Amino acid sequence: MGRRYDPERRQRIIDAAIRIVELKGIAALSHRAVAAEADVPLGSTTYHFAGLDDLLLAALEQVSCEPHAAIMSWSGELDDDASLVDGLTRVLEEYASGGRGRIRLEYELYLAALRRPLLQPVAAAWLDDMVRVLARHTSDVATARALVALIDGLLLQFLLTDRPFDRAEVRAALSRVVGHHGDGE
Numbered sequence: 001m002g003r004r005y006d007p008e009r010r011q012r013i014i015d016a017a018i019r020i021v022e023l024k025g026i027a028a029l030s031h032r033a034v035a036a037e038a039d040v041p042l043g044s045t046t047y048h049f050a051g052l053d054d055l056l057l058a059a060l061e062q063v064s065c066e067p068h069a070a071i072m073s074w075s076g077e078l079d080d081d082a083s084l085v086d087g088l089t090r091v092l093e094e095y096a097s098g099g100r101g102r103i104r105l106e107y108e109l110y111l112a113a114l115r116r117p118l119l120q121p122v123a124a125a126w127l128d129d130m131v132r133v134l135a136r137h138t139s140d141v142a143t144a145r146a147l148v149a150l151i152d153g154l155l156l157q158f159l160l161t162d163r164p165f166d167r168a169e170v171r172a173a174l175s176r177v178v179g180h181h182g183d184g185e
Contacts, residue, residue: 010048012038017059022105026112029056053118060109060122084137085178089171092151096158096165104159138178146177 016038020029029052031045038045049055078087095103113123127148134144154170 006040009038009040009044013040013045013048013055014058014062017055018063018105021059021108022101026056026108031055053116056109056112056116057118057122060112060119063106063109064122064126078133078137085171085174087137088147088151088174089167092154092170093165093167096155100159103155107156107159143177143179147174150174150177 013034016034017029020033020037031049031052032042034055035042035045045055049058078084078091109119110123110126113119130148130151131141131144134147135141138144138147150173154173158165
């Protein structure tokens with residue numbers, strides 16, 4: 001019997017890797033686990049991805065496309081009549097309302113770049129995109145970078161605790177970085 005043509009196999013492998021990382025973390029990722037999750041022969045995973053870093057890169061690129069699109073949509077949401085602080089608070093609240101699972105997946109892949117140089121350009125591009133979008137709404141790039149760092153910290157704290165998203169706390173923190181210390185702007 002000849003080899004069966006399966007144009008979707010590579011994508012199924014990437015999707016399986018994403019599901020494994022989302023449910024069990026990067027430590028659970030192996031060619032064998034991905035093959036089982038994707039319902040493909042083990043050899044297919046190594047045919048399409050020589051190493052796990054290659055598979056993680058493909059997963060990070062796919063997963064970062066969604067936040068990238070979200071980041072680009074922020075610009076439109078931040079252009080309305082609401083203040084930057086109110087707009088960012090609303091965007092983060094909507095993001096957090098989607099649940100911790102997807103945010104955990106994104107940060108797990110994003111933070112994997114700390115030890116996997118192959119992933120660093122994708123993670124860095126994600127940060128740079130966020131800075132570019134926010135810089136259009138701030139007085140300078142340094143403020144935009146500080147906002148990105150704060151957003152990362154707030155989301156990581158959201159993941160690490162069982163506390164619900166606290167709109168007032170997030171708004172107050174964003175106000176401090178933007179330079180508005182009172183309740184209103």
